[in-house]
Structures are given as structure tokens and as C-alpha cells.
Amino acid sequence: MKAAAVVAVASVVASASAFVQAPGRSLANVARSSSSLKMSAEDSTGVTKPLGYWDPAGFTNSGDEEAFNRRRAVEIKHGRIAMLATVGYLVPDLFRFPGYISPSNNLKFSDIPNGLGALKAVPPLGIVQIVLFVGFLELFVWQQKPENAPGDIGGKGWVRYSDPAIKEDKLNKELNNGRLAMFGIMGMMVGEGVTGQTPIQQLISGHLSPFGDGQGAF
Known part of the structure; x- marks a missing residue:
């Protein structure tokens, strides 16, 4: 939930920045920068088939x-x-390593459960x-x-x-x-x-x- 909130806030901030004039830059320059970055992102590494360019949150809109x-x-x-x-x-x-993960607790590697249970056992x-x-x-x-x-x-x-x-x-x-x-x-x-x-x-x-x-x- 916390991570989702951070992403949501980041999306809002990124979208809002398109409407705020940066110091020393005209709105035209901001628009050109945004368009240039989007064009660059559309041709960047990771833009491959079948999805191609995919930015539903508009992270590249800010330029x-x-x-x-x-x-x-x-x-x-x-x-x-x-x-x-x-x-x-x-x-x-x-595969399991032999020996102890915690000699003081008499805990062997073989005693640690697999998967999520390991988090509680360590x-x-x-x-x-x-x-x-x-x-x-x-x-x-x-x-x-x-x-x-x-x-x-x-x-x-x-x-x-x-x-x-x-x-x-x-x-x-x-x-x-x-x-x-x-x-x-x-x-x-x-x-x-x-x-x-x-x-x-x-x-x-x-x-x-x-x-x-x-x-x-x-």
C-alpha cells in the first residue's frame, strides 16, 4: 500500500509538472523538451515487441x-x-548448504523452511x-x-x-x-x-x- 501511494503521488507530480513553468524556461521550451524525451523514450532500450512503447502513467511527459x-x-x-x-x-x-546457519541457536540450514517461511525462521x-x-x-x-x-x-x-x-x-x-x-x-x-x-x-x-x-x- 505504501509503495502504491508513492507511485500514485509520483504520477500526480509528474503530470502536474507539465503545467508548471520551470525557472528560466519558456513553456515552448518545456514542451519541446517533453516531446524530445518522449520521442527518445519511444526508441529507447527495452521498447520491444509485443508491447512496444508503454507509458500509461505518463512518466515521460514531464520532459x-x-x-x-x-x-x-x-x-x-x-x-x-x-x-x-x-x-x-x-x-x-x-539443494541445501551443510552445517549451521546459527550455531548459537543450534539452527542448521536444513532446519530453515523453504519459501516465505524462511523469513520467520532466520x-x-x-x-x-x-x-x-x-x-x-x-x-x-x-x-x-x-x-x-x-x-x-x-x-x-x-x-x-x-x-x-x-x-x-x-x-x-x-x-x-x-x-x-x-x-x-x-x-x-x-x-x-x-x-x-x-x-x-x-x-x-x-x-x-x-x-x-x-x-x-x-
Whole structure:
């Protein structure tokens, strides 16, 4: 609900900015900037078939290129996290590390339930460690510098492509796979909330349809 409210407010602000004259800029210049950004966005990375250019909230209407790049960087980041989360959601059903996750609590990795139940089973200090580590990576290792393209947070060892066509193809695939993963991880979490089973557990038990198989919500 909080995230939805933030998006709603951002949409209102973005729409309202089209009617406010920026200091030192004429309305004609603002209109040209907005049109230019929209044309650029319509031909940007990630605009692929079958959806093509899709901006129902009108985020590009303001003509703010900096805001567009920031949103694109956030989209790429969330897509990458979702791709990792999707794999991480499936792997524990197939593989577990040996040993203890918390020797002081006599808690083994094998004691942690799969899926959403893991959030309650991991000791609070473990959750704090995860948050601190991710924050360290965000602030000091994988920084999104203003001079770099959205999503370009790598230094040495970061994969680079000299061929523009290959680079564009890879960037499109990353964006689209990230978008799909965001839907995928949400779908798996909702599915587990409804059925009480992780995706792998549903497959193993033959629970392949939520409609009329005796296990689903319908």
C-alpha cells in the first residue's frame, strides 16, 4: 500500500509538472523538451515487441531526462534483484548448504523452511546482517554514478560489448528478463500464500492447476 501511494503521488507530480513553468524556461521550451524525451523514450532500450512503447502513467511527459534515467536505473536494479530472487526461491527445494546457519541457536540450514517461511525462521541478527551487507554493496560497491548509463554500476571485470547491435540486444534481454522475473517472483509468493506450497513442491505433488484439483483456492 505504501509503495502504491508513492507511485500514485509520483504520477500526480509528474503530470502536474507539465503545467508548471520551470525557472528560466519558456513553456515552448518545456514542451519541446517533453516531446524530445518522449520521442527518445519511444526508441529507447527495452521498447520491444509485443508491447512496444508503454507509458500509461505518463512518466515521460514531464520532459525530465534525469528523472527518466533514474527510473530506468531503478527498473534495472529491481529486475536484477528479482532474477536472483526467482532462482533463490527455487534452489532451496533442490539443494541445501551443510552445517549451521546459527550455531548459537543450534539452527542448521536444513532446519530453515523453504519459501516465505524462511523469513520467520532466520534469526533477527541474520536479517540485520543481510540488510547491512546489501546496504554496503549499494553505497560503496555498486554505485550508480550520474555520468554512467542507467544500470552501469560495474568496474573492472564488468562485461562490455564493443558491437552496438550485440550490446543493445543484451540490454533488451536483461530488461525484459528482469521485468518477467518481477512478475515471476510475485506470482510464486502469492501462489505459496494461497496453496502453502513452493513452486517445486507444487510440481512434485502434481498440484499444477489452481482450479478444481482439490488443493487450490478455487
